[in-house]
Amino acid sequence: MITDRLANPELAEVEVGGVTRASFLVRGAVAAAAVYGTAAAAPFVSSALGATTDIDILNFALTLEYLETDFYQVKAKTVGLAGQAAHDVSIFGKEEAAHVAALKQAIKQAGGTPVAKPTFSFPVTNASSFMNLAYTVENLGVSAYNGAGPLLQSKALLAAAGSIVQTEARHAAAIGLLIGKSPTPSGGFDTPKTMGQVLAVAKPMIK
Amino acid sequence: MPSDPREQEELAPQPRGIVEELVRDDVGRKKFLKAVGGAGAASFGAFVLAACGSSSSPTSTSRKTATSAAGAAAPAAAPSVPTSFGAGDIGILNYALTLEYLEAEFYAKVVAAKLFNGSVGSLVAEYGQQESEHVAAIHETVIKLGGTPAPKPTGKFPLTSAAAVAKLAYTVENLGASAYLGQAAHITSPTVLAAALAIHTVEARHAATLATLVPGGHVTPTGAFATPANAATVLNAVKPFIA
Numbered sequence: 001m002i003t004d005r006l007a008n009p010e011l012a013e014v015e016v017g018g019v020t021r022a023s024f025l026v027r028g029a030v031a032a033a034a035v036y037g038t039a040a041a042a043p044f045v046s047s048a049l050g051a052t053t054d055i056d057i058l059n060f061a062l063t064l065e066y067l068e069t070d071f072y073q074v075k076a077k078t079v080g081l082a083g084q085a086a087h088d089v090s091i092f093g094k095e096e097a098a099h100v101a102a103l104k105q106a107i108k109q110a111g112g113t114p115v116a117k118p119t120f121s122f123p124v125t126n127a128s129s130f131m132n133l134a135y136t137v138e139n140l141g142v143s144a145y146n147g148a149g150p151l152l153q154s155k156a157l158l159a160a161a162g163s164i165v166q167t168e169a170r171h172a173a174a175i176g177l178l179i180g181k182s183p184t185p186s187g188g189f190d191t192p193k194t195m196g197q198v199l200a201v202a203k204p205m206i207k
Numbered sequence: 208m209p210s211d212p213r214e215q216e217e218l219a220p221q222p223r224g225i226v227e228e229l230v231r232d233d234v235g236r237k238k239f240l241k242a243v244g245g246a247g248a249a250s251f252g253a254f255v256l257a258a259c260g261s262s263s264s265p266t267s268t269s270r271k272t273a274t275s276a277a278g279a280a281a282p283a284a285a286p287s288v289p290t291s292f293g294a295g296d297i298g299i300l301n302y303a304l305t306l307e308y309l310e311a312e313f314y315a316k317v318v319a320a321k322l323f324n325g326s327v328g329s330l331v332a333e334y335g336q337q338e339s340e341h342v343a344a345i346h347e348t349v350i351k352l353g354g355t356p357a358p359k360p361t362g363k364f365p366l367t368s369a370a371a372v373a374k375l376a377y378t379v380e381n382l383g384a385s386a387y388l389g390q391a392a393h394i395t396s397p398t399v400l401a402a403a404l405a406i407h408t409v410e411a412r413h414a415a416t417l418a419t420l421v422p423g424g425h426v427t428p429t430g431a432f433a434t435p436a437n438a439a440t441v442l443n444a445v446k447p448f449i450a
Contacts, residue, residue, distance in 0.1 A: 162388050169412050173415040190412075
């Protein structure tokens with residue numbers, strides 16, 4: 001019966017019912033601390049550890065957007081991209097930069113202070129490894145926004161985050177298709193990540 | 208609904224017009240670009256409005272308080288989907304279910320028509336399977352919430368050529384992504400919201416990759432910020448595809 005089908009593992013995984021905002025965040029933060037230690041993860045993780053406000057969540061997103069922008073607009077110049085990859089990366093870089101600008105603006109308007117842009121270090125040396133990491137980073141962005149979306153208190157910010165995450169998903173899928181990886185790596189339902197899980201992937205790229 | 212029998216050639220370009228209409232939507236790209244690019248001149252309000260669409264309601268109804276199914280429909284907010292779909296989250300889910308039914312049927316017919324081979328053929332079959340999963344998941348969620356799932360509509364799709372079908376698929380997926388985005392802020396239950404977000408980005412992935420099959424297609428047709436579409440716009444756009 002259909003009733004059995006929705007014991008659909010994918011959907012079960014995105015269920016956040018019964019999990020409080022705090023425990024959801026804490027679970028992620030604990031996982032991050034276990035990997036890096038609280039000190040090592042300091043500035044970036046602090047927003048995850050203490051994220052109880054929309055501004056914290058936006059600053060977390062801003063850090064990821066800084067990362068993506070730097071990757072596309074700075075690192076990309078060093079790996080010899082050509083053809084469709086170069087074309088896509090040029091466009092995507094501008095779009096990530098627009099996300100940075102929008103999030104900074106949103107944080108200020110909400111009365112917060114945008115976090116400073118960190119220094120990044122990307123473990124790629126050629127076009128192929130660059131595009132593979134681009135695929136990882138874009139998929140990470142999707143899971144980060146999808147995980148944080150239900151935590152946002154402001155519906156207006158939720159709508160804005162939704163607008164951005166759709167773009168990240170489009171980038172991820174296009175890159176996947178280009179490099180022969182699945183445009184839908186989680187199947188019919190994109191899997192959300194907690195901030196701690198996102199941090200575990202992003203932190204090694206943040207100096 | 209206009210019942211003039213359109214020629215198949217005319218049907219294909221029509222969906223393209225829908226995309227352009229969405230792109231031109233007043234709550235769309237221009238407003239975003241203005242809001243984002245205006246370095247301080249643009250207001251946060253404009254940014255948010257653009258993301259929400261004009262139907263957004265600033266009521267302070269908390270998602271957390273509204274956990275009891277249909278009755279939880281935000282009392283002060285105007286319904287974001289026609290009341291025939293039901294109230295609150297159930298109404299939104301039934302609206303989404305209707306769209307997913309159409310997408311699933313569309314892909315099933317495309318696959319049956321054997322219009323695509325090789326890697327594109329596999330991709331189309333995979334996307335169809337994912338739409339069917341969306342149908343099953345949403346159907347079940349409506350029941351879980353105590354609602355009655357919307358009936359399956361009967362679709363009618365002009366499957367004239369691979370090129371026309373690719374264009375239509377691109378259009379339909381962009382529409383689906385816009386539809387989910389248009390509802391996100393209206394969803395009350397965090398669980399339902401999480402599920403909708405998980406589906407929303409998959410529709411976007413489909414659209415972005417189908418863009419490569421369409422002349423003039425764009426991975427991100429509205430630039431850095433995807434544009435939401437309200438239910439009236441979406442339902443009007445899919446009308447030609449419901450028998």
